[in-house]
Amino acid sequence: xxxxxxxxNLNAWYGTNHxxxxxxxxxxxxxxxxxxxxxxxxxxTFVRCLNRMHETNPVGxxxxxxxxxxxxxxxxxxxxxIRRRVGMVFQRPNPFPTMSIYDNVAAGLKLNGYxxxxxxDEIVEKSLRNSALWDEVKDDLxxxxxASLSGGQQQRxxxxxxxxxxxxxxxxxxxxxxxxxxxxxxxxxxxxxxxSQYTIVIVTHNMQxxxxxxxxxxxxxxxRMVEFDSTHKxxxxxxxKRTEDYITGRFG
Amino acid sequence: MSQVHLQPEPSEPGGQQxxxxxxxxxxxxxxxxxxxxxxxxxDRFFSWLMLLCGLSIFVIxxxxxxxxxxxxxxxxxxxxxxxxxxxxxxxYTHVTTFWDxxxxxxxxxxxxxxxxxxxxLALIIAVPLAIGVAxxxxxxxxxxxxxxxxxxxELLAAIPSVxxxxxxxxxxxxxxxxxxxxxLIRMLxxxxxxxxxxxxxxxxxxxxxxxxxxxxPIISSLTREVMTAVPHSQREAVLALxxxxxxxxRMGVLxxxxxxxxxxxxxxxxxxxxxxxxxxxxxxATPEIHRSLLANGSSxxxxxxNEYAEAVGDMHLSALTEIGLALFIVTIIVNFFAQLLIWAVxxxxxxxxx
Ligand SMILES: Nc1ncnc2c1ncn2[C@@H]1O[C@H](COP(=O)(O)OP(=O)(O)OP(=O)(O)O)[C@@H](O)[C@H]1O
Ligand SMILES: [Mg+2]
Numbered sequence: 001x002x003x004x005x006x007x008x009n010l011n012a013w014y015g016t017n018h019x020x021x022x023x024x025x026x027x028x029x030x031x032x033x034x035x036x037x038x039x040x041x042x043x044x045t046f047v048r049c050l051n052r053m054h055e056t057n058p059v060g061x062x063x064x065x066x067x068x069x070x071x072x073x074x075x076x077x078x079x080x081x082i083r084r085r086v087g088m089v090f091q092r093p094n095p096f097p098t099m100s101i102y103d104n105v106a107a108g109l110k111l112n113g114y115x116x117x118x119x120x121d122e123i124v125e126k127s128l129r130n131s132a133l134w135d136e137v138k139d140d141l142x143x144x145x146x147a148s149l150s151g152g153q154q155q156r157x158x159x160x161x162x163x164x165x166x167x168x169x170x171x172x173x174x175x176x177x178x179x180x181x182x183x184x185x186x187x188x189x190x191x192x193x194x195x196s197q198y199t200i201v202i203v204t205h206n207m208q209x210x211x212x213x214x215x216x217x218x219x220x221x222x223x224r225m226v227e228f229d230s231t232h233k234x235x236x237x238x239x240x241k242r243t244e245d246y247i248t249g250r251f252g
Numbered sequence: 253m254s255q256v257h258l259q260p261e262p263s264e265p266g267g268q269q270x271x272x273x274x275x276x277x278x279x280x281x282x283x284x285x286x287x288x289x290x291x292x293x294x295d296r297f298f299s300w301l302m303l304l305c306g307l308s309i310f311v312i313x314x315x316x317x318x319x320x321x322x323x324x325x326x327x328x329x330x331x332x333x334x335x336x337x338x339x340x341x342x343x344y345t346h347v348t349t350f351w352d353x354x355x356x357x358x359x360x361x362x363x364x365x366x367x368x369x370x371x372x373l374a375l376i377i378a379v380p381l382a383i384g385v386a387x388x389x390x391x392x393x394x395x396x397x398x399x400x401x402x403x404x405x406e407l408l409a410a411i412p413s414v415x416x417x418x419x420x421x422x423x424x425x426x427x428x429x430x431x432x433x434x435x436l437i438r439m440l441x442x443x444x445x446x447x448x449x450x451x452x453x454x455x456x457x458x459x460x461x462x463x464x465x466x467x468x469p470i471i472s473s474l475t476r477e478v479m480t481a482v483p484h485s486q487r488e489a490v491l492a493l494x495x496x497x498x499x500x501x502r503m504g505v506l507x508x509x510x511x512x513x514x515x516x517x518x519x520x521x522x523x524x525x526x527x528x529x530x531x532x533x534x535x536x537a538t539p540e541i542h543r544s545l546l547a548n549g550s551s552x553x554x555x556x557x558n559e560y561a562e563a564v565g566d567m568h569l570s571a572l573t574e575i576g577l578a579l580f581i582v583t584i585i586v587n588f589f590a591q592l593l594i595w596a597v598x599x600x601x602x603x604x605x606x
Contacts, residue, residue, distance in 0.1 A: 084494030094485040108493035
């Protein structure tokens with residue numbers, strides 16, 4: 001089951017570049033939330049702050065509060081614990097090329113010392129079914145490597161890998177940006193199914209996609225959150241002029 | 253009309269400009285380029301020249317091999333393959349030897365043994381260290397220290413081996429003799445690999461340690477190279493699953509780089525197998541086989557270097573050359589595989605490039 005995310009006065013820097021400025025928002029549990037905005041406005045940086053990946057960058061710095069469920073992730077926990085609870089799918093598929101499909105999916109659990117074979121088999125199958133990849137790979141789970149799949153299959157494999165550790169929150173940074181329309185719609189279907197069980201945050205450049213999958217949408221501009229509201233409101237009747245300009249294609 | 257043409261028109265650029273630009277004028281640069289010809293011959297000459305340079309490598313290698321084969325003919329005709337394993341018992345003294353220039357009996361077994369034992373020892377010592385150095389340099393070292401340290405390790409590879417040999421004789425061997433060997437004998441003497449019967453401090457162990465120091469920079473700098481070739485996204489993928497830093501290095505970096513790491517280890521092995529000077533100075537140079545790693549021995553490269561100049565008779569020379577031939581073949585094969593593996597990784601398979 002997913003949990004909600006509360007972001008309070010979040011600021012982030014790359015060196016001296018003040019990338020995120022005073023972000024405040026509430027991401028509801030068990031819903032999909034889309035983040036849109038022009039390239040370079042800080043969407044990726046924002047989602048990376050939600051699982052403390054931002055600080056893995058040698059020049060990355062964060063201040064402010066992020067609460068996931070009851071947990072203040074910057075005050076009460078270690079990054080490793082957070083990342084086990086908050087799964088992430090990256091913009092470009094990054095399966096482990098030296099591992100089989102099975103091992104790719106099981107990687108997160110094996111990493112944390114999980115070794116029950118039977119249970120592992122079940123989890124791998126369930127995750128691959130959830131990511132709509134099972135039927136395509138079930139015959140050579142242990143024969144084929146993660147790198148032997150197509151780009152779209154690789155991305156779904158990465159989603160399965162993230163699902164296998166049963167996260168409470170799933171962060172997806174433009175998961176479909178490198179994919180063809182068929183793979184894209186598979187991933188959208190997937191988000192649609194998954195959001196009843198997980199809290200999903202999805203970054204996208206594709207506004208139809210945001211409109212299709214997300215209940216809530218946030219619009220970022222130059223490191224600030226300009227507007228955050230129900231997707232319907234954002235796309236039909238935005239309160240802010242800049243949001244309107246962006247979604248009607250006047251800039252960005 | 254002709255008078256108009258004879259007028260010095262260019263002196264009035266303003267009025268004349270439109271006609272000048274619309275006329276199909278061939279510019280000076282263009283005329284120059286058109287006059288250059290198509291350079292086919294120069295090109296052809298150049299590619300032949302380069303081909304020749306490329307071929308010269310094969311020719312040189314071929315000539316070396318040919319010469320080694322011809323000059324070792326006497327030996328392999330007489331001893332055949334048994335050259336590499338047979339021993340010989342002196343009819344008068346009943347002493348069993350492998351290598352006896354006086355009685356003109358030659359067998360390479362102690363040298364093959366010494367080469368293998370010292371090289372393996374070197375790998376056992378150097379590989380963990382080298383990987384540790386590479387991991388430290390790529391993943392943990394503060395940025396400011398990274399380049400100087402990497403530069404220093406690479407510099408180690410450039411030191412002439414005779415210098416390593418000298419250092420080993422004056423520093424390493426005494427340390428082994430006085431501190432480390434007694435300890436090994438006390439702790440591990442029961443295994444039979446560390447016998448207390450060689451007071452010199454020379455032997456397989458000294459050779460192995462100095463070889464380890466010599467191949468460390470090769471292995472670590474190549475390992476570093478293949479580790480840096482692992483894309484950043486692989487590290488992030490592991491971290492995002494909740495990995496600790498060490499797990500990230502193991503699963504995201506070392507695992508992806510392992511083929512290249514194996515390649516760099518094999519390359520280090522190739523260097524160890526052929527290393528002559530430093531080993532000759534510390535291995536003890538006795539054509540014997542001992543189980544104890546602390547005993548004196550010899551190696552293929554060592555025996556050639558030590559005995560070639562004062563070889564007694566053609567058969568002795570020929571036997572030494574045959575050892576050289578064997579070493580030549582083995583090192584070529586080893587290096588070939590090493591390069592192949594490293595190339596396969598740093599070139600990047602499509603999946604890793606992503
Ligand atoms: N690794 C980095 N080092 C330094 N600055 C960075 C780094 N990554 C991003 N930035 C800067 O932070 C700002 C926000 O980048 P971010 O990647 O969050 O944008 P984005 O909204 O995800 O853009 P896109 O839609 O193109 O992915 C950019 O101005 C960029 O210059
Ligand atoms: Mg981005």
